[in-house]
Amino acid sequence: MTAKLYTTITAITITALSLLLLLIAAPHALLAQSDAVAESPDSATTAVAQVPDLGPILITVEDFPSDAGEALIIGWEDPGYVSLPDFIEYRVTRYTDDSDNGMVIGTSVLNPEVIDGEASHSIAHSYTVAAVFPDHEVISARSEPAMAEIQWVAADKYAVIIIGIFVCAAVIFFIETAKRGKTLFLRRIAGLEAIDEAVGRATEMGRPILFVAGIQDMDDVQTLAGLTILGRVARTVAQYDSKINMPCRASLVMTAGREVIKEAYNVAGRPDAYSDDMVHYVTDEQFGFVAATNGIMVREKPATCFYLGAFFAESLILAETGNSIEAIQIAGTAMPAQLPFFVAACDYTLIGEELFAASAYLSEEPRQLGSLKGQDVGKALAMIAIVVGGISVTLAQAWDIGLFQVIESALRTAFNIQLPVR
Amino acid sequence: MKKIVPVIVLALLFAIALFNDSALELSPTWSWVVTILLGLAMVVVLILSMTGKMIERRIVFLFVGISLVLPFFMNFTMPLNVSPVVQTLYDALNKLPKGSKVLASFDYDPPSAPELQPMADAFVKWAFRNDIKVIIVGLWPQGPLQANLSVEAAMADPEIAAKNPKYGVDYVNLGFQTGNEFVIQGMGTSFRAKFPTDLYNTPYDSIPLMRGVENFSNIDFVMNLSSGYPGTVEWVQIAVDRFGVPVGAGNTAVQAPQVYPYVESGQLTGLLGGMSGAAEFEKATGEAGQANTFLLSQSFAHLVVVGFILIGNVALFIGQNRRRAPLV
């Protein structure tokens, strides 16, 4: 018990630490931060006659927020040079000492700021900004020397880290709960209930069942989910004394498929009926595999076809062939682009996460069940945010109710929401 | 007999390919006649299926094929409205002042060219015409080569040829870099580190256009043309959400529905979805090109497909009623 508690705490700490590290390592969005490091004094301009003197270019140098002390943001106020017809660009120059040996670190036309990504957190830099015209430049005064600063936490991403830790903690909590033997409730999944019916139909018709566990290898989690469901299918097949045929695209999937079916036949008390020939390797070439599987379908005319795993362009080809031989088809994949085809051409489709849910439901494996429940917590969080946010915004805007304005602004801060610019 | 037909068709095609050099064009009257004939043929198919005769799938292919080929010779103009998502992208581009630097990421290969190349052509032409500097990169190996095709197409335009955009000054092709989304991530700190040389091995620092370009903060806009992974999703997740640079995208139609939520949320500044998006973009930029020609064919084919969906459903329902009939 204590050991498990320690495991949980360690896991949460590691997750939190890695999230923190990731956030620190990543440079961040250009959100303005108020810790201005230096502001330039009034600038002196060196305008030449043809360019109207629109006033000095005022520059600010700020630390780049949430980075490892590698960048400074040099911003300026455009007195209106951008709209002059001959204007070429603003040019930013960096100086590391008092001499005039500067280095151009960036140019910009529209955006009145440039990020110096090679600034140092040990040497101070000063900058000038020049508005460049074909024959002359308007140069600002030099800014006060400034250094980049190291931040350990990405302050603008705290919503992400809090939600991340919350969801991870929920996943770990439910995995631990499931490991302790508590039953976790999962809703019924329509496609699963059709399995028995589909296998039964094949038995009645005296025709085999075709099972395809996707076209990816064992490293794809969808393949694993497909194989878990295969266990259940194979058990029913063994009980009904039906036949199953499973062509594979990857040799590892073939080996794993054989193990799963053998186990299912053992559980059903019919080890004698199992044969290795039920699962066979075809080819690694995608469309070669599809052609061979289609051939099997057309020749053997299976009464039921299962497609559970990761599928690509072959999804519709398989499902269409299955349709043409009038098989009952049960499909499941988490490939968003292939789902429409399965939904259109199959009798039952496990849509996206339902594939994993079905796998967790059948395997009753703590890690699968726990992750699913943990993700449900994340979804619940999103639903609550949407409903509470939507209602409070409407009420706050429509009837000026103070309480809802408070909720709305709290949510907006939490999710870093700005009014969309349209 | 059956074997002779393909031979004759092939021989005919070979003869045309070898000896023909005059373009074929149908007058508006003939275009209408052909369209009506095609419609009538579909009515015949409808009647056949209503009487319970199953038509072969090859007939459907034939109809779709004809409907795709015929419009190439027809003299119709398609009415076309620019949709808000395309307009958003065009407006964002149009707001860029002369001399702005746009990073164009070509993340596709020849198989997706029919959809994405018209977008690329229109974009490059528009950029050259409006004095926008274009920095080309590719997260797909063939992307930068596709970009070169667009540059060639733009140079063929007399007005642009007169402007004579210079390589290295007005546009540059930094080539392909492996590493998928990690390339975008790295470009956030330093373009130079990810693209030490351009496509032709010119060192980064010797390219005039790249002087002063360190990272995304020196880029005014990113235009991404994508047909999969890595592509628009990665550009949004990293370039937009981490580095805050505006990104507009052109996508294959297959990918477009997955990218729409990013437009809705404002993470993506406009989207060109498939051939219709390309045609609308051509209209918005005024750079009429291939997509406008293709759109007529595509619309014809879509009508045929919709027609067959209706025929299929009518046949199904009538078939069901007929099967039920004896029971009553």
Place this chain on the structure above:
Amino acid sequence: MQFDIGIWIAALLTLGIISFLYKDNVIYKVSEAIFVGVSAGFWFISLFWDNIYRKFWVGVFPDPTSGKEPQYILFGGVLLGVLMLSRLFGNKAGWISRWPLAFIVGATAGLKMITFLASNAVAQINATVGNFVAAVAAPTFAGLVTASTVTIGTFCGLVYFFFSKEHKGWFGGLAQVGTWVLMITFGASFGYTVMSRMSLLLGRIDFLLSDWLHLIK
């Protein structure tokens, strides 16, 4: 007489592939085999020059005139790459290949987790509510309908994928709406796919008609 060997090869291969629509035949198989072989070859060469030469070799042994420091850290990547090859030695040493795999899975999971959480979860919740905010702030009929559709659609879609509660009663009703939203999405996606495939075919037809047959300008 006009004859460009490149165009003829491309045209014949295109016809070979299209001939599958009539029925599976030997010309189709030959064209497909050529396609598979050429693309495998292209990818091999491309990956070799881009990864092993441009990234590793040039990185570790840079041109001395370029003044670049050799990046010895790249050997780390090479080592992991070599470990992947241990799969070739069967079960005895095959397990070593799990180390680089673990590295890839770990690094990708870390990177993707933050990106997806930020871009696909937080930013999308943000937008779902944010659109509503905008629609309510400046109410127009179309704006309100769009914002409500998106908000209700997202919510009901989430309900459909919520596995901890049985789809019964009002919750079942919401899930049913979620199913409709999903089906409409699939329909739109299917439609877009049809459009995409037509476009690809158009590209080929355009090539045949203009470059090969010279029937259009």
